[in-house]
Amino acid sequence: MDKYLVPIKDLRLHISPETLGVKTTQQVLPLKEEVLAQERAIEAIRFGITMPDPHYNIYLSGVSGTGITYIATKFLKEVAKKQPTPPDWSYVYNFQNPDVPKALKLPPGKGRELQKDMDELVTTLRTRIPAVFESEDYQTRSLELHQDFERKRHRLLNALASKAESEGFLLLVSQVSMMVVPAKDGRPMREEEIKALSEEEKRRLEEKREKIQQELNETTKQVRQLERELREKHKELDNEVIYFVVGHSIESLREKYQDIPEALNYLKEVKKDILQNVEMFKAKPETRPGIPAPLENFLKRYQVNVLVDNSLTQGAPVVIETNPTYPNLFGNIEREARFGALVTDFTMIRPGALHRANGGYIVLRICDVLKWFLSWEALKQAIRNQEIKIEDIGVFLGITTRTLKPQPIPLNVKIVLTGDPVFYHLLYTYDEVFPEIFKVKAELDWDIDATSDCYKAYIACLAKFCEEEGLRHLDETGIARVLEYSIELSGDKEKLTLKMREINDILKEANYWAIQTESEFVKAEHVQKAIEEKQHRSSLLQEKTYDLFKRNLLWIETDGAKIGQINGLAIADLGDYTFGYPHRITATVALGKEGVIDIEREAKLGGNIHTKGMMILTSYFKEHFAHNKPLSLEATICFEQSYGMVEGDSASAAELLALLSVIGKVPLFQGIAITGSVSQKGEIQPIGGVNQKIEGFFRICETKGLTGKQGVIIPKRNVRNLMLKEDIIEAVKKGDFSIWAVETIEQAIEIMTGKPAGKLQPDGKYPEGSVFSQVDMALEKMAERAKSFEKEEK
Structure with a gap:
């Protein structure tokens, strides 16, 4: 079992402050580029805004936290400053047709x-x-x-x-x-006088x-x-x-x-x-x-x-519209009550964000625009027709109303939509107009390689943020701790996160704690304090969950051995905070032909990916144990005390072990939890949230008492993701807790049972005393019993 233990040095990447080559961020020249390590996206944006075709608008795609709106605005403002200021636009009275006010184009300020x-x-x-x-x-x-x-x-x-x-x-x-x-x-003749003539x-x-x-x-x-x-x-x-x-x-x-x-x-x-x-x-x-x-x-x-009015505008305008309702985007025609009636005229025409951005750029969040169906449809129409119409919503919907019809204003604006990649894929697939008018996709990366050059660029970015926000600069220990935190967020020791919003938040909070201690610089202790306080503010549900385990209201065993029972690991995602916790997984077996039954799926609590994992287990059994006999069993798997949706296949390794245990009557040690998905060939595949899962089981074991035999089995490919907390590493050093990394289910079996799994021999049997031998014999007996039942029925 020791051969699978993860070395102490691999449990966390420690960055030595002395290796960084800087004492403080104050000595570092701030990053000159608009944003860090987003050359691909910047080149795409630059192409889109310089392309004269009006249909080459931009969709800036990025995951939450990468600062897509900030990046778009920052870059566009730098470009816009060098461009000509667009004209003013006014509405004046139309002396020929008063119901159609004239649009007047004038130079800036005129x-x-x-x-x-x-x-x-x-x-x-x-x-x-x-x-x-x-x-x-x-x-x-x-x-x-x-x-x-x-x-x-x-x-x-x-x-x-x-x-x-x-x-x-x-x-x-x-x-x-x-x-x-x-x-x-000398007087008019009377009528009788005339008749007398x-x-x-x-x-x-x-x-x-x-x-x-x-x-x-x-x-x-x-x-x-x-x-x-x-x-x-x-x-x-x-x-x-x-x-x-x-x-x-x-x-x-x-x-x-x-x-x-x-x-x-x-x-x-x-x-x-x-x-x-x-x-x-x-x-x-x-x-x-x-x-x-x-x-x-x-x-x-x-x-x-x-x-x-562009009299005070320098260069082209950059407008960010955070509430893109129809009137906010396209303007509206106001009315006033007069003698019990609503009246209007051309002086009550009001502009929208597209008018203010005309001749420049407008940045919109796609999730905001799609909230307003009329805004999205009208925006597509405006881009295709290259004009901005100010009209009542009723007119746009085809409802006849008597109102002003201002002359349309030519549209000359580049639109930058920002949003999650999923919105881009959905719109590209289901909205036939979208690919026609948003021809440029700019994708933001979410991490970069943790190389020495990237360290330097990252530190320059930290220096720039401190300068812009007026924060106290970081010393070398503070820099090292922020870099480690960046690696923690990336989930990979070879990557630094580009979710700069979270990094910037930690810098602000660390600056707060540095001020409290009257420190000249932000140090590692201040960064650590900020991280711990941020986690503490969001960890109430985690504490409540762990308390349920402590009081055995959620039942988990961390000692002894049990047949058909194992501890799997799950993740609770609260949006701003995630934590891991164990799940007791049990399996039962009986004679039958139904194969492996997933109780979660039957109860409609299992997702599609989890169902796929269960089907893989069936394939694994067929390959390893159905080569010389039919599988005549009905096995059930259940996540005990689970009342919510179960999704993902990271528990499939634990489920497979529980099935092998209950079929072969092989006890599994309860002090060891396992996470990892399994392939049809028995390979243990990497999963997400490995650090949170390890910590979750460690906290439960810590609460119930560390015995020195407890630990977690993880996929070997997840070793690169390990960034465990110092107290867990300290427990591993003392021998109170262990982390094993495996590549196959057979290696996991050896750790969980103390017995070899066994390899298939040329005669179609497994070595005597191996776990697979016990399973194979049990399945063979079940097949024989099933066969005898069939004869009796006939």
């Missing part, structure tokens, strides 16, 4: 300038124009126009009246009409009336022409007045924005609209409280709604 200039123009329109129309000079000139009109009108009417009188008619003029009527003695007199009277009527029609045309001329002259006067007030301002603006065609066209439309709506400026303001004056409502059309 949007806010134009908004300010138009506000000043509106102030001028609001205050000076009404005052000018009420001025004495304007009233005088207006009166002169009316007087001139009246003089000409009276001249025409007087001439017509004289003509009519000479023919025996009177000209009657009212506010709405002019007519000629027969006269007698002879037919000849009536005929002559009618002929004269028709002649006068023609002249009346001509005079009427001349009067209407005078009215049109009056209106034109009034309009010219009004335009002259308005231009006197705002003309200089508009011309100054046209000169200011002469190099911006979009602004010039807008100012031209503004000037035209002002001149076409002179009467609005002449209207008296509304005096009723709470009711906006008509002029105030009218003047809103000349405001500028700055949607995106």
Whole structure:
């Protein structure tokens, strides 16, 4: 058995501070690269953002803790600083179609300038124009126009009246009409007088009336022409007045924005609209409280709604949207209550994250986006159409509503989705649009080789973090302990973890404990304190579980030998904390044809991988014991006192040993637990969580009393993963606890029983006294009994 013991030196990798070549991180130049050891991902990101095709967006894939959002943001900000600043975007009133506000593209900073200039123009329109129309000079000139009109009108009417009188008619003029009527003695003739006339007199009277009527029609045309001329002259006067007030301002603006065609066209439309709506400026303001004056409502059309202001932006924008709801991504159209109804206009259009990121980059977490189905569908549509539409959700869903329809804004943004690799695989497989618009996959590594060069880069990364966060620097002992902790997290003595979030958290907490002790530097004791405190904060369930074992409410035997019973090892994953604990696995056997029955599977508590492991056990028995006889048994395996889901095949070695024990009536020592999966050939394969599993059984044995015979059997390939705690290593040194590493189930049998497993002889038998010999004989007897039963039945 001693030949399988793991040497003390292999139980943990100790990094000697003296071998690091640095005394403190203060002496180390901080890491120059954006992130540590992610060249593959960085190259993919760089390719994606420089590729001009808009469909080459990026999916940054990484496991939790590798800092994918931080890495994406850090790199993009460095790149974005060197790129040109994108234009401003504003919405202005559409004078041709008010329901479709116009999108105005302006150079960076000009949007806010134009908004300010138009506000000043509106102030001028609001205050000076009404005052000018009420001025004495304007009233005088207006009166002169009316007087001139009246003089000409009276001249025409007087001439017509004289003509009519000479023919025996009177000209009657009212506010709405002019007519000629027969006269007698200077007064209109009465109807009975007209009827009293002879037919000849009536005929002559009618002929004269028709002649006068023609002249009346001509005079009427001349009067209407005078009215049109009056209106034109009034309009010219009004335009002259308005231009006197705002003309200089508009011309100054046209000169200011002469190099911006979009602004010039807008100012031209503004000037035209002002001149076409002179009467609005002449209207008296509304005096009723709470009711906006008509002029105030009218003047809103000349405001500028700055949607995106890049006046303070240096380079291209990098936007991180943590709550990508539909309005947050694409903007929305606000409304206000007015007289019991909700109303809106172009000044209530609000931007979304895509607008702010336009011309640059936006970073989104895929799990956040997929929470909002509409956001995901609209985002794909925006990328494919290369435009950002601001529209109500109802419109997007096809529900007809009357609302504004702002002009779409061209989309020029690179989208970086960050998330777990599983989301990428699912979307790539089931979303036909996803591969079309996210053509670049950037994968983050989760560990690096623990070489001397990587140590140096890692220490430089630690120095950089201390500098950025204002933490106390680490001395050589602190550095060594952090590197060991990194190896613990990686689960491999030849790897350093790149889950920098956990490393950074430990640095912050170690810095806290260094401050408490007034230490100049963070030392190994502070790092160890931080690790222990972090584990203590999360280990309540672990302590409660171990207490159940201590009080035998969860039954585990750590001494003696039992047939068909063995201690397997399991892992409890709490998200932020994992711990190991033993499971009592039992097996029973009877004559039958059902083979190996998994109680966990039958109770629907076993997962697919665990079921696969059980099927492998059946294959192992067939190869080793069914070469000369049929297997006539019905065996059951159970995880005792297990009431949750059982998944994984790391207990298959323990299950196989329990089956061999119960069939061959070979006792198994209960002070030894085993972990490892087994192949059809009996090879013990590596598993995960080996350190936690060993510690879990050690703590139970420690509670019940260490005898010096207890220990754990692990796969030999897991030796590279061992980073055991110092108290466990100390117990191994004293001989109170042992760690064995095996490659085959036969080696494990030897440790668990003290007997050799046995090799198959040319005659088809196993050596006498071996475990496999006892199992083979038991199976042979069962086959004979089954055969005799069949004969009796026949």
